[in-house]
Amino acid sequence: MIKVAIIGASGYTGGELVRLLLNHPNVEITEITSRKYDGIPIHKVHPHIRDSGLIFKDKKASKLNADIAFTATPHGASMHIVPELINEGMKVIDLSGDYRFKDTAVYEKWYDMEHISDLKAVYGLPEIYRKDIKNANLIANPGCFPTGAILATYPLIKEDLVERVIIDSKTGVSGAGISPTEATHYPTIADNVNPYKISSHRHMAEIQQELNGFKNVKVSFTPHLVPVIRGIQTTSHSILKDENIKSDDLKKLYEKTYKNEPFIKLLDNDETPHLSSVRGSNYAHIGGYEIDDTGRVIMLSAIDNLVKGASGQAIHNMNIMENFKEDEGLKYIGLNP
Structure with missing residues (x-):
């Protein structure tokens, strides 16, 4: 069993991470963070997630109790948070665009902001980079x-x-x-x-x-x-x-x-x-x-x-990193009609 923190859990991708991870047999969600909703139960923001006992907290990275952190934060915010998480010994899966580019100059051109972190991430597309993902401590989840x-x-x-x-x-x-x-x-x-x-x-x-x-x-x-x-x-x-x-x-x-x-x-x-x-x-x-x-x-x-394009793929990356079955917590087929 691993402990997981979701930073920026009030958005759609954060809500999807919670929805999927609540059914993952090898995961305990120990922290969900939000500055705006500090102290608010999760169902007040994500009304479909009830009886989980999860409450948003405005908490510094150094105070989180987790083995893996998902950063579902806006572009530009992750680069300020991720280095502290890594320094605290956590593995990180970042769902923003901050670590997707090999050349930070490309990031700065397209995102119109200065890139301040020198950390290097593995691009988290499992179908192509599975071997690299397995040994990584920082994953850049694809767009x-x-x-x-x-x-x-x-x-x-x-x-x-x-x-x-x-x-x-x-x-x-x-x-x-x-x-x-x-x-x-x-x-x-x-x-x-x-x-x-x-x-x-x-x-x-x-x-x-x-x-x-x-x-x-x-x-x-x-x-x-x-x-x-x-x-x-x-x-x-x-x-x-x-x-x-x-x-x-x-x-x-x-x-x-x-x-x-x-x-x-x-x-x-x-x-x-x-x-x-x-x-x-x-x-x-x-x-x-x-x-x-x-x-x-x-x-x-x-x-x-929101799933293969974001949170589900992030969990797939986590499963590979932690040597879980790759489809663990993700065995849902589509909703048709």
């Missing part, structure tokens, strides 16, 4: 868009089949966080598909970094906000270098790449991924494998942005 985009495209890049990738993603409103804004106001979202930061979303740099780590590939990315609560549907368009590649070849490649992955579900050729099929789960559904007459490969993925 939600990059998770769906990388998983849909990685086999193509790994085998050097394409040199150009265009990512089109549709995301639910929960990706914007728990605090309401003008952009996420119901009348703005309902009956609309709203592209935003159409060529300048910060997750493009993260996708580019990871895919470029395997082969030299150019990446373009545009997100769209759609009137659903959870989920990211990604369509990846890639131009093949070899016109002799066939759809069946792609299916076999993806099966080979992901054959032992507990949370990757590859769909048949006559199926497409649906958000409702993964809602509430840590699964990524991947399909497509189609090639049009111009040599364009179309691959599709669907994930729950």
Whole structure:
């Protein structure tokens, strides 16, 4: 049994961490922190989490009673908290963007703030970096868009089949966080598909970094906000270098790449991924494998942005770090309809 602290537990990702970890047989949640809700029972903020006995506390990192800390804190805040946690001997899984970039100058460009920490983290995408995750004491949990985009495209890049990738993603409103804004106001979202930061979303740099780590590939990315609560549907368009590649070849490649992955579900050729099929789960559904007459490969993925795109993936990382069964605490299938 390990002791776990969740720092910044009042947001959506913090609430998902609590929901999932309460059912983990090897975990005791000892601390949930929040400055704003200090002394408030968790169900007053997350009304679905009742009878847990958990109460928010405004507590310094040095005072936490935990073996592992999840930092579900805003970008820019984690870099001030994580070094103290590491110094206290805790392992840390950071759900912000503060430690995802190999080059801090890239972070500073896209997040428009100075990076003050010199700690290095392992990028926490288990399907690719499992061995590194196992021995790490600091994990940078991937962004939600990059998770769906990388998983849909990685086999193509790994085998050097394409040199150009265009990512089109549709995301639910929960990706914007728990605090309401003008952009996420119901009348703005309902009956609309709203592209935003159409060529300048910060997750493009993260996708580019990871895919470029395997082969030299150019990446373009545009997100769209759609009137659903959870989920990211990604369509990846890639131009093949070899016109002799066939759809069946792609299916076999993806099966080979992901054959032992507990949370990757590859769909048949006559199926497409649906958000409702993964809602509430840590699964990524991947399909497509189609090639049009111009040599364009179309691959599709669907994930729950709060689970596989955030908290569930963080728990998957914890399971690997602690040598637990990888699916422990994550054995939920999607909620459909």
